[in-house]
């Protein structure tokens with residue numbers, strides 16, 4: 001059966017430009033994310049991936065361009081504005097506290113109020129549910145962060161995005177420097193986010209990871225769109241050629257829902 005429904009993207013970025021003095025970090029970049037979709041953002045060093053992620057997360061302001069969420073034009077002037085709009089980001093530093101347990105890290109800065117003990121029990125229950133939803137194998141929500149592996153810390157950082165019911169999760173190199181087993185667990189979490197109905201932006205240099213979990217692959221090169229691929233059908237060579245500049249595809253949106 002052919003799907004004829006046209007869906008509105010959760011996030012649509014149109015003609016985004018960002019310059020740092022002489023460096024054109026983003027030039028007329030278009031980028032879309034739908035619900036229930038993992039979009040990989042790939043490109044060589046300096047391609048503009050982190051800059052685009054920072055614009056989505058309100059850390060940087062674009063010089064020009066338009067951002068829409070579910071069809072409405074929005075401004076994302078700060079990280080807290082991004083949070084209010086339902087955008088959660090995990091940067092590479094993870095921003096977790098070693099001396100706190102998993103539950104406390106999940107709720108850091110967003111602790112439940114009310115009678116302390118009651119709130120504590122509620123947070124623990126909520127933490128367990130979130131980890132269960134993501135199929136996490138972290139043994140206990142009362143484990144201190146310092147006792148977790150790098151992969152488990154990444155799991156906590158991803159789980160933390162679910163506090164506050166986001167619509168879009170941006171992950172910046174979530175599998176960098178993880179073992180094969182830890183990477184597999186993080187990729188499962190990414191699929192878990194998609195299964196929960198979220199739109200996921202995955203920044204990664206690892207083409208195996210990208211092809212394992214992404215629905216769509218968007219290539220940036222020298223700050224410009226340089227290819228848009230359906231992850232299930234695109235060849236590794238074609239993606240690599242777009243990344244390295246062996247081909248210039250220009251922007252071609254993959255018609256997933258049309």
Ligand SMILES: Nc1ncnc2c1ncn2[C@@H]1O[C@H](COP(=O)(O)OP(=O)(O)OP(=O)(O)O)[C@@H](O)[C@H]1O
Nearest residue numbers: 020023024025043044045046047048049050051052
């Ligand atoms: N704060 C900044 N000040 C000046 N130039 C910057 C700044 N942030 C990024 N740039 C420049 O903008 C360009 C894009 O950088 P960006 O970090 O977005 O690329 P990237 O694709 O994420 O690269 P990498 O994979 O190496 O992290 C690069 O030329 C970079 O040097």
